[in-house]
Amino acid sequence: MVNNLHKKYRPLFQIPENWIYFDGNSLGPLQKTIIKKVSNMISNEWGEQIIKGWNKSNWMTQPDNVGNLIAKLIGADKNSVTVGDTLAIKLFQAISGALQVSKKTGFVLSDESNFPSDLYIANSYLKEKNLSEVKLVNKTKIEDELQKGKVSILMLTQVDYRTGELYDLKKINNIAKKMGVITVWDFAHSIGALPLNVREDDVDFAVGCTYKYLCGGPGSPAFIYVSPKYIDKINPIIAGWLGHENPFNFDLNYKPARDIKRFRIGTPPVIQMSALEEALKIWDNVDINFIRKEAQLLTSLFIDKINDLKFDMKLISPRHSDQRGSQVAYVTKNAYEKMQALIDFGVIGDYREPNIMRFGFNPLYNSEEDIIKAVEILNKILKNNLWKNKKYSKRKLVT
Amino acid sequence: MVNNLHKKYRPLFQIPENWIYFDGNSLGPLQKTIIKKVSNMISNEWGEQIIKGWNKSNWMTQPDNVGNLIAKLIGADKNSVTVGDTLAIKLFQAISGALQVSKKTGFVLSDESNFPSDLYIANSYLKEKNLSEVKLVNKTKIEDELQKGKVSILMLTQVDYRTGELYDLKKINNIAKKMGVITVWDFAHSIGALPLNVREDDVDFAVGCTYKYLCGGPGSPAFIYVSPKYIDKINPIIAGWLGHENPFNFDLNYKPARDIKRFRIGTPPVIQMSALEEALKIWDNVDINFIRKEAQLLTSLFIDKINDLKFDMKLISPRHSDQRGSQVAYVTKNAYEKMQALIDFGVIGDYREPNIMRFGFNPLYNSEEDIIKAVEILNKILKNNLWKNKKYSKRKLVT
Structure with missing residues (x-):
């Protein structure tokens, strides 16, 4: 039994x-101390300092301070990460930055299983620049495409949002760099789940969100990492005042900050920031390598247990735990209804189009016992066709 | 004595x-009920519903619901405003949208006193499109420039961030429309301070922030209004998934929502949204016309009282209250030091480069008594040269 983290950390979560919560890959649960932290921020900072909070409570420097906490989790240099906005905005900045520092003409390459929003964002930017759309290939063809030498930018999500399939970042990034390709990685499903080392792996840009495995709360701000060698070479595509070298000079002309602050845009969401800052405290003590190891154990156990049931559920996640992130997905008929029934019985996973049941695991609060119980519940639902109850077919806005 | 609102509403604020708080034009104070509201959102929604909160607590529709509350405050049709991101991002979207619907070639016109960030944003977008920079003229020349017929887009901030000078929106917008010019108004210092009517005045785009007179809290999200006649004609420049017609279909191709939702981008900051939603409740009862009337009274009283002191402070705000927003500004030597001393003595205004003391008034919590007291304190500070104390010359990050 190597599954131990939850014993220490589960009590910190509400x-x-x-409930058996297998949806932390979509939205992480609340750490109880956040309630007090945010309440304190509102009453004692906003309430008691009002405008003075910007200096006195360090609201203005917080996005960069929190950025440095994130930097540690992705193996980045200090002052190479800043936090704010949403993943969509941060990716928009990264794509623009990548195009600016790229020395090659060529296309932007991604895979056809990438999170659609990443493709929307990149394509909306490319369209604006009258450049051709992102070229999409099957994941298995990425290396070949890179070798052909026609790629200028590689944009990938490390962990597939549906299958959990994991790219060998080190290998792919290395090929890309050898071919003179600028790399942009989306760590949405990586950060807090996988050991990451952007410096060692020579990643150029990385973005991610903080509300999945980092448990920053709904709408917690995103982050952007820019390789220090490129930071001062990029003209911010969205030149907001807080990216200015000295915002409070109110110069008529934009002069970007010389450091990572140039990737800041507008006034930071201080209340969300304080929730995120509190959520990140857990990382002072937790070793990501243990998390990874235990998550591999949990996903493997889940797959084995489901296998034992011999139901008509096709695993679409990689069999080998080294090749997947912290989530497991199955294709099955009536996946939506089955997932709604499961949720109704207290096992919270989620559904993804067109027929996928998705389960995410976080060893900080999930245990082997959770898995055993969850699979028993699934067994009951499938065996007795409980999912056929009409109430489970009603589509909700958010799946 | 027509100054009555504060009697009813001041007790709602912390x-x-x-303190005499004259800086609500920078950051509005906390309404006490927000503490409980946000605490409840965190404990009972995020904590108890986790992922289910998106449907169950309407987190997903909240940006549009809050948008409709804002719509009422600017005289906009239902479903023509959405809330999210920052003012910088929303302006970026508006400028892009304005260029798309403009039927004229020509330049973007603004005034040289506009909030610099608005110019940074517009210029960063124009640069990306290889278009010429925003043309800046003196406020007094805007009408002439419009009449010359070479303007395609007019981008103005209704209330000057330094002087409080107010554009005659109805008149200017009318001239612009007659000349076929698309209008983009920044309501940062207008919303919650002035009666606004974008429908009646035929405004094309408006953006604003919600942390000044709306008291949504530090980093409260921004809003964008798009005239209903243009909404479905604009391709969102930042095509994030929540602007998609059906985000949870996860289509590979972006298809913008047919309504105002297409101006949404990424996952909304739900905690900030809940603070803002609570802050807006006060508008169920308050009539903006009373606010405006009382604010005019307050700013006039302040000007008169300062005048009486006969100090070397030059009023740079318009003398006539119809021509200014809810703020008053003075140019004076050592403005920074004088403001720091004032703040130290409990009168909270702010400083703006290069030599401006700025005071904002909100009749919801400011009274005539506040003004009389504040001016007495200022008198003491100036008469006795208390501002010359060295501690007042130390520059802070946020002024």
Whole structure:
């Protein structure tokens, strides 16, 4: 039994009684101390300092300070990460930055299983620049495409949002660099789940969100990492005042900050920031390598247990735990209804189009016991066709 | 004595004891109920519903629902405003949208006193499109420039961030429309301070922030209004997934929502949204026309009282209250030091480069008594040269 983290850390989380929460890959649960932290920020900082909070409570420097906490989690240099906005905005900045520092003409390459929003964002930017759309290939063809020498920018999400399939970042990034390709990685499903080392792996840009495995809360701000060698070479595509070298000079002309601050845009969401800052405290003590190891154990156990049931559920996640992130997905008929039934019985996973049941695991609060119980519940639902109850077919706005 | 609103509403706000808060034009104070509202959102929504909160607590539709509350405050049709991101991002979207619907070639016109960030944003977009920079003229020349017929887009901030000078929106917008010019108004210092009517005045785009007179809290999200006649004609420049017609279909191709949702981008900052939503409740009862009337009274009283002191402070705000927003500014030597001393003595205004003391008034919590007291304190500071104390010359990050 190597599954130990949850014993220490699960009590820090507020998870509804009788829930088995396998959806932290979509939204991480609340750490109880955040309630007090945010309440304090509101009453004692906003309430008691009002405008003075910008200096006195360091609201203005917080995005960069929190950025440095994130930097540690991705193996980045200090002052090479800043936090704010949403993943969409941060990716928009990264793509623009990548195009600016690229020395090659060529296309932007991605895979056809990438998170659609990443493609929307990149394509909306490319369209604006009258450049051709992102070229999409199958994941297995990425290396070949890179070798052909016609790629200028590689934009990939490290962990597939549906299957959990994991790119060998070190290998792919290395090929890209050898071919003179600028790399942009989306760590949405990586950060807090996988050991990352952007410096060692020579990643050029990385972006990610903080509300999945980092448990920053709904709409917690995103982050952007820019390789220090490029930071001062990029003209920010969205030149907001807080990216200015000296915003409070109110110069008529934009002069970007010389450091990572140039990737800041507008006034930071201070209340969200304080929740995120508190959520990140857990990383003072937790070793990501243990998390990874235990997550591999949990996903493997889940796959084995589901296998034992011999139901008509096709695993679409890689069999080998080294090749997947912290989530497991199955294709099955009536996946939506089955997932709604599962949720109704307290096992919270989610559904993804067109027929996918998705389960995410976080060893900080999930245990082997959770898995055993969850699979028993699934067994009951499938065996007795409980999912056929009409109430489970009603589509919700957010799946 | 027509100054009555504060009697009813001031008790709703948490303002530190012995403070006279004249900086609500920078950051509005906390309404006490927000503490409980946000605490409840965190404990009972995020904590108890986790992922289910998106449907169950309407987190997903909240940006549009809050947008409709804002719509009422600017005289906009339902479903023509959405809330999210920062003012910088929303302006970026508006400028891009304005260029798309403009039927004229020509330049973007603004005034040289506009909030610099608005110019940075517009210029960063124009540069990206290889278009010429925003043309800046003196405020007094805007009408002439419009009449010359070479303007395609007019981008103005209704209330000057330094002087408080107010554009006659109805008149200027009318001239612009007659000349076929698309209008983009920044309501940062207008919303919650002035009666606004974008429909009646035929405004094309408007953006604004919600942390000044709307008291949404530090980093509260921004809003964008798009005239209903243009909404479905604009391709969102930043095509994030939540602007998609059906985000949870995860289509590979972006298809913008047919309504105002296409101006949404990424995952909304739900905690900030809940603070803002609570802050806006006050508008169920308050009539903006009363606010405006009382603010005019307050700013006039302040000007008169300062005048009486006969100090070397030059009013740079318009003399006539119809021509200014809810703020008053003075140019004076050592403005920074004088403002720091004032703040130290409990009168909270702010400093703007190069030599401006700025005071903002909100009749919801400011009274005539505040003004009389504040001016007495200023008198003491100036008469006795208290501002010459060295501690007042130390520059802070945020002024």
